[in-house]
Amino acid sequence: MLILLAGGAGYIGSHTAVELMAAGHDVVIVDNYSNSSPEVIKRIEELAGRSVTACEADVRDSSAMRLIMKANPVDCVVHFAGLKAVGESMRKPVEYYRNNIDTTLTLLECMKECGVHNFVFSSSATVYGEENPYPYVETMPRGSCSNPYGWTKFMMEQILEDASRADPELSVILLRYFNPIGAHPSGRMGEDPQGIPNNLMPYVAQVAVGRRDHLTIFGNDYPTPDGTCRRDYIHVMDLAAGHVKAVEYAATRKGTDIFNLGTGTPCSVLDIVRAFEKNSGVPIKYEFGPRREGDLPEFWANADKARTVLGWTAARTLDDMCRDTWNWQRNNPKGYAS
Ligand code: NAD
Ligand code: UD1
Numbered sequence: 458m459l460i461l462l463a464g465g466a467g468y469i470g471s472h473t474a475v476e477l478m479a480a481g482h483d484v485v486i487v488d489n490y491s492n493s494s495p496e497v498i499k500r501i502e503e504l505a506g507r508s509v510t511a512c513e514a515d516v517r518d519s520s521a522m523r524l525i526m527k528a529n530p531v532d533c534v535v536h537f538a539g540l541k542a543v544g545e546s547m548r549k550p551v552e553y554y555r556n557n558i559d560t561t562l563t564l565l566e567c568m569k570e571c572g573v574h575n576f577v578f579s580s581s582a583t584v585y586g587e588e589n590p591y592p593y594v595e596t597m598p599r600g601s602c603s604n605p606y607g608w609t610k611f612m613m614e615q616i617l618e619d620a621s622r623a624d625p626e627l628s629v630i631l632l633r634y635f636n637p638i639g640a641h642p643s644g645r646m647g648e649d650p651q652g653i654p655n656n657l658m659p660y661v662a663q664v665a666v667g668r669r670d671h672l673t674i675f676g677n678d679y680p681t682p683d684g685t686c687r688r689d690y691i692h693v694m695d696l697a698a699g700h701v702k703a704v705e706y707a708a709t710r711k712g713t714d715i716f717n718l719g720t721g722t723p724c725s726v727l728d729i730v731r732a733f734e735k736n737s738g739v740p741i742k743y744e745f746g747p748r749r750e751g752d753l754p755e756f757w758a759n760a761d762k763a764r765t766v767l768g769w770t771a772a773r774t775l776d777d778m779c780r781d782t783w784n785w786q787r788n789n790p791k792g793y794a795s
Contacts, residue, residue, distance in 0.1 A: 460704055461485045461531040461573075463516045463564060464538030466493035468648045469579065469637060469696060471501055473535065475646070476697035477704065478505040485510045485529045487522070488538070492651060496793040500645050516560040519567060526571040533575035533704050534564055539609070542655050543751065546606035557609035558616070565620050575707040576621075577630045577700065580614055582689070582719070582756060583607040584633065591723075592759040595633070595715040603751040614715075621713045628707045635689035635719030635758050637696050639778040640785035647785030648693075649792030657729060658690070658778075662786040665739040672741060674726050676748035681755050685726035689719040689757035692773035692781070702767040719758025720771040728775070736779035737787075 460477055462470050465486035471493075474484045478501075486498065486509060498511045510529065514521040516538040539557045540546065546553040561578075568576065584607065585593045586600015599615075602608045614631050621629040638658040640647030653669075654660040663669045677684040699718045706714075730741050763769045789795040 458532040458704065458708065459483045459485065459530060461487065461526070461529065461534045463487050463534060463536045463560065465535075466490060466495070466497040466511070467537055469634070469693060470535070470537040471497050471646055472641060472693045472697040473537075473700045474501045474509065475504045475641065476694070476701050478507065480701045482701075482704070485512065485525065485531060487512045487514050487516055487525060489513065489515045492540075493649070494793045497646070504641065504643060504645060517556070517563050519563045522563055522567040523570060526567050526573060531573055533577060533707055534568060534573060535577040535579075535700060535704065536561060536564055537579045539579065541606060543604050543606045544655060546604050546609075550605035553605045553609055558612060561613045561616055565616075569624070574626045575628045575704070576617065577632060577703050577707055578613065578617055580631045580633045581607070581610045582633050582635045582717070582758065584611050584614060585756070587753065591756040592721065593717060593756060594759045595717060595762055618713045621711070625711060628711050629713040630703045630707045631713065631715045632699065632703055633715065633717050634696060635691050635717070637693045638690050638782060639692040639694065639773070640781045641694065642781050642784070644784040644788040647782065647789065649789075657726060658782055661729065661733050661741055662782050664741050665733065665737050665783065666786050666790045668790065670742065672730070672743040673746040674743055675746055675752060677745045679748075679754040681725060683725050683727050686752055687723035687725045687755035687757070689722065690724050690729065690775065690778060691718060691720050691771050692778045694781075695771040695773050699763060699767070699769050702763075702769045706767055714766075716763045716767060717758040717760055718763060719760050721758055721760040723755055723757040724775060729779075732775045733779045733783070736776055737783040
């Protein structure tokens with residue numbers, strides 16, 4: 458199949474591109490490089506061993522997207538293109554709603570015009586909100602989100618469900634990611650956040666490589682086994698493999714379906730620090746600070762549905778996640794600019 462990856466030069470899109478190509482598919486990447494770099498395309502080609510069609514465009518630009526879809530007979534669109542920093546979304550809500558919702562609407566309109574019927578969407582565990590008990594199951598209602606980023610995911614899921622209800626040809630797969638970490642095992646591709654990392658693993662990796670002095674752990678008084686928050690961390694290569702399954706599944710059915718992509722096992726902030734130290738051999742300096750506003754004490758996935766319906770499970774361990782992150786970070790201390 459030929460798959461259009463909107464935002465395909467980003468962290469999850471780039472790993473998915475390599476996995477799709479390894480599975481025999483072809484990809485067209487559309488990205489405006491607002492949070493990535495054209496260097497990523499070279500790395501994808503290097504790892505896949507063949508060339509990729511890459512178009513620099515804003516996914517909100519419907520004339521550009523129409524031209525791209527007319528020139529490339531795609532079978533499926535995977536929508537990664539979005540702004541994703543929770544804190545920034547509180548300061549710039551309008552930009553978040555504009556970018557995230559408009560990219561989705563433009564893709565749906567252009568797909569309809571060009572006869573593309575399969576859509577796979579990057580959603581997030583954040584849509585379960587604060588009300589649902591864990592582990593989260595796909596049948597639970599969406600909850601209320603604590604920030605505009607989360608609400609964009611909530612709204613985009615609703616838009617996609619409505620669109621597929623109205624169009625009997627449309628197949629929509631909503632993938633709810635838990636906490637993706639790790640990197641390609643080659644050390645050639647990984648997460649490359651701009652500025653100070655918001656998320657735990659890139660922060661830990663930058664402390665290890667000497668770019669940050671120490672990690673602040675946000676709270677050690679949570680009602681969890683060691684007092685720090687617990688999450689369901691998943692290797693980005695497992696996540697990428699989940700997209701291959703989802704793209705192939707999307708082509709076999711119509712309507713909306715939802716899958717959690719997580720391991721089903723929670724892990725604390727201190728577990729991450731210890732596993733990273735073990736796998737890198739580098740001590741991670743940390744101190745405890747106050748809780749971060751909006752953090753839930755713990756949540757993780759029930760990942761049964763992806764296993765039974767898609768035939769997918771997360772195969773990689775926490776050690777794999779830490780080892781591959783470290784391999785990427787030490788070989789590319791400044792990310793793709795190294
Ligand atoms: P990323 O920022 O690395 O990748 C997103 C890509 O989209 C970037 O390359 C960026 O340049 C591009 N982009 C953004 N707006 C665009 C636009 N208007 N036109 C063209 N390109 C545009 O992020 P990621 O971590 O790879 O996440 C991919 C998707 O998965 C996002 O939608 C994100 O919200 C979602 N998600 C990520 C996580 C996570 O922890 N990384 C968790 C849950 C959900
Ligand atoms: C965050 C977002 C979530 C988003 C996800 C992936 C919030 C509240 N949630 O999830 O919407 O889908 O990223 O982009 O921001 N931690 C520290 N010190 C740090 C960084 C993090 O202790 O410097 C802790 C956090 O308190 C949390 C855990 O590490 O307990 C994981 O944090 P993070 O990687 O930011 O992911 P989430 O908060 O789970």
